[in-house]
Amino acid sequence: MKKGSGFLYTSIQGIRFILHTETGMLLLHLLFTFLHGISWTLQVVFTQRFFDSVQSLVERNVSLTSSMIALWCMIAAYAFCQVMNGVDNCHARILSLAVAKQTNLNIYRRVDQMDCIEFEDAKRLDYINQAIHGAEDLVWVCLTLLDTIFFYTTYFVFMGIYLYTLKPVLSISILAIFLPCLISNFIKIRTFHDLETVSAPIRRECDYYESCAADVRETRLWGVNDYFKQRFYSCLKTLNRFLMRAQLKKSVVNLLMDSITVIGYGVILFMIFVFVLRQEITVGAFAAVLASIGRLFSFMSEVISERIGWASEHVAAAENFMSFVADHNDQSSGQVFCGQADITLQGVEFKYPQSEKFALKNLDFTIRKGQTLAIVGENGSGKTTLCRLLLGLYTPTKGQILIGDIPARDVSDENWSAIYQDYCRYKMTLKNNIAISNTQQSADDAKIEEICEKAGIVFNHETLPNGIETMLGREFDGAELSGGQWQRVAIARGIYRPYDFIVLDEPTSVIDPLEETRLYQEFIKICEGKTAVVVTHRLSSVKIADCIIVMKDGMIAEHGTHAELMEKNGEYKRMYDMQSRWYV
Ligand code: ADP
Numbered sequence: 222m223k224k225g226s227g228f229l230y231t232s233i234q235g236i237r238f239i240l241h242t243e244t245g246m247l248l249l250h251l252l253f254t255f256l257h258g259i260s261w262t263l264q265v266v267f268t269q270r271f272f273d274s275v276q277s278l279v280e281r282n283v284s285l286t287s288s289m290i291a292l293w294c295m296i297a298a299y300a301f302c303q304v305m306n307g308v309d310n311c312h313a314r315i316l317s318l319a320v321a322k323q324t325n326l327n328i329y330r331r332v333d334q335m336d337c338i339e340f341e342d343a344k345r346l347d348y349i350n351q352a353i354h355g356a357e358d359l360v361w362v363c364l365t366l367l368d369t370i371f372f373y374t375t376y377f378v379f380m381g382i383y384l385y386t387l388k389p390v391l392s393i394s395i396l397a398i399f400l401p402c403l404i405s406n407f408i409k410i411r412t413f414h415d416l417e418t419v420s421a422p423i424r425r426e427c428d429y430y431e432s433c434a435a436d437v438r439e440t441r442l443w444g445v446n447d448y449f450k451q452r453f454y455s456c457l458k459t460l461n462r463f464l465m466r467a468q469l470k471k472s473v474v475n476l477l478m479d480s481i482t483v484i485g486y487g488v489i490l491f492m493i494f495v496f497v498l499r500q501e502i503t504v505g506a507f508a509a510v511l512a513s514i515g516r517l518f519s520f521m522s523e524v525i526s527e528r529i530g531w532a533s534e535h536v537a538a539a540e541n542f543m544s545f546v547a548d549h550n551d552q553s554s555g556q557v558f559c560g561q562a563d564i565t566l567q568g569v570e571f572k573y574p575q576s577e578k579f580a581l582k583n584l585d586f587t588i589r590k591g592q593t594l595a596i597v598g599e600n601g602s603g604k605t606t607l608c609r610l611l612l613g614l615y616t617p618t619k620g621q622i623l624i625g626d627i628p629a630r631d632v633s634d635e636n637w638s639a640i641y642q643d644y645c646r647y648k649m650t651l652k653n654n655i656a657i658s659n660t661q662q663s664a665d666d667a668k669i670e671e672i673c674e675k676a677g678i679v680f681n682h683e684t685l686p687n688g689i690e691t692m693l694g695r696e697f698d699g700a701e702l703s704g705g706q707w708q709r710v711a712i713a714r715g716i717y718r719p720y721d722f723i724v725l726d727e728p729t730s731v732i733d734p735l736e737e738t739r740l741y742q743e744f745i746k747i748c749e750g751k752t753a754v755v756v757t758h759r760l761s762s763v764k765i766a767d768c769i770i771v772m773k774d775g776m777i778a779e780h781g782t783h784a785e786l787m788e789k790n791g792e793y794k795r796m797y798d799m800q801s802r803w804y805v
Contacts, residue, residue, distance in 0.1 A: 258375030273505030562625030
């Protein structure tokens with residue numbers, strides 16, 4: 222979607238979205254809104270009829286019965302108006318809830334389609350933030366346009382016709398007041414569009430510092446709550462400065478618009494007073510216009526200052542949602558990776574967005590099918606980045622990765638599994654925490670228990686009182702596991718999923734070195750016959766791997782088996798000897 226396309230374009234796109242997702246509800250809403258608009262005009266017409274019939278009754282031109290009928294018609298018109306007012310407002314709220322559900326679904330779907338690398342880009346995160354913000358506003362921006370057409374315009378057109386039949390000059394003067402108000406709103410739309418663009422990154426920064434300041438664990442331990450509060454207030458100050466400027470501009474425009482409205486109101490009152498004195502309109506028409514003119518102006522100010530004014534402030538946000546969901550990645554066909562195949566890296570290089578430095582350079586190697594490859598190296602050497610490329614989460618900046626002869630990103634992840642450093646801690650039962658990696662099949666309790674044992678999860682009454690049915694996490698009154706136990710749950714989850722290719726990316730930071738070595742060796746045994754990649758900086762864990770790659774500054778420094786690398790007496794041996802000293 223074109224950015225900065227404005228209220229009308231965004232609303233029309235939004236209405237198409239609502240029409241597509243909630244067709245019946247939208248059409249019903251239009252009917253209610255239209256009837257609501259008509260009901261206000263009926264009030265005016267029947268008020269005039271009643272006043273005219275009372276005057277005729279006094280002059281003995283009509284019977285009491287016809288005056289009573291006019292009275293009942295007027296009462297019915299007022300009652301109808303009140304009912305339609307309630308129905309219209311209530312239905313708008315129901316519609317907004319239904320649309321909110323659809324907008325959320327669309328955001329989730331779109332986020333799901335995004336490349337993992339996009340989440341490393343601050344601009345893309347701003348974009349998501351803006352879309353979520355805009356989704357909440359979309360329905361009300363669209364309802365503003367629909368209400369303007371089906372309610373306010375219906376009312377103004379019918380009132381215009383009514384006033385024209387009384388005196389053409391009356392309806393023309395209303396139009397003359399209406400137009401300047403409309404123009405002034407374009408200025409507001411522009412102002413708030415610019416505001417939304419500049420404020421999104423600052424708002425994200427504000428939210429981040431606020432969450433840091435609210436952190437009761439680490440932040441408080443370091444005693445840096447005040448530091449984050451200060452940063453939060455400084456961002457808030459900048460945000461408020463932008464807001465103040467936009468609000469000031471809006472207030473000046475509003476003042477101008479209100480002045481025009483008040484002048485117009487006075488002119489019309491004066492005109493009808495003159496017309497009734499000259500007996501050019503009836504006393505009934507005078508009373509009806511007098512009673513309705515206030516309503517006419519309050520509706521005019523409501524639609525322009527409040528409704529369109531509000532929508533103009535929020536249209537930029539709604540536009541962000543529309544353009545976010547309209548964007549789409551050309552998703553790969555996701556060919557299923559059946560059985561196993563060699564994984565080949567050809568001249569692979571990779572750079573993160575907004576980063577000048579290549580995180581990976583000149584990678585050329587093959588992981589034979591069924592082989593266990595260990596990637597070792599110091600922090601920052603590129604191990605995690607390489608795993609993400611192998612899993613097809615990131616696409617190489619240069620070169621290519623082939624699974625058999627298919628590029629990695631075109632292969633579906635159906636037969637792949639991974640255990641990441643930043644694994645999830647699902648607040649569900651232990652069983653569901655593990656079975657979630659294979660939702661295609663119903664959970665197999667015996668297999669889960671066997672895997673738990675392999676992953677080193679100890680069942681005792683204190684930590685897991687209900688075995689695999691124990692609820693995990695304090696949020697739902699479940700058992701709180703230690704960091705090491707959570708890591709074992711993540712490992713169990715990874716190996717529960719059926720896979721031909723698996724990556725274990727160091728999810729063992731809080732497990733002691735000896736236990737980690739046991740887990741890695743257990744893992745390598747479990748993966749026997751399957752292609753596996755294990756990542757670690759503790760070399761003793763991977764001695765039994767088929768092949769070891771030593772990463773340094775994003776490149777392969779050495780490769781071979783443990784024995785070969787020890788014999789080479791290079792980087793691997795230096796690291797190995799150093800680490801051996803730690804454990805002596
Ligand atoms: P390792 O797993 O060996 O610790 P990584 O793969 O995490 O190393 O990082 C390799 C390099 O890429 C490092 O220089 C790191 O600073 C950089 N890097 C990692 N993540 C990002 C990111 N999101 N944006 C920019 N650079 C990154």
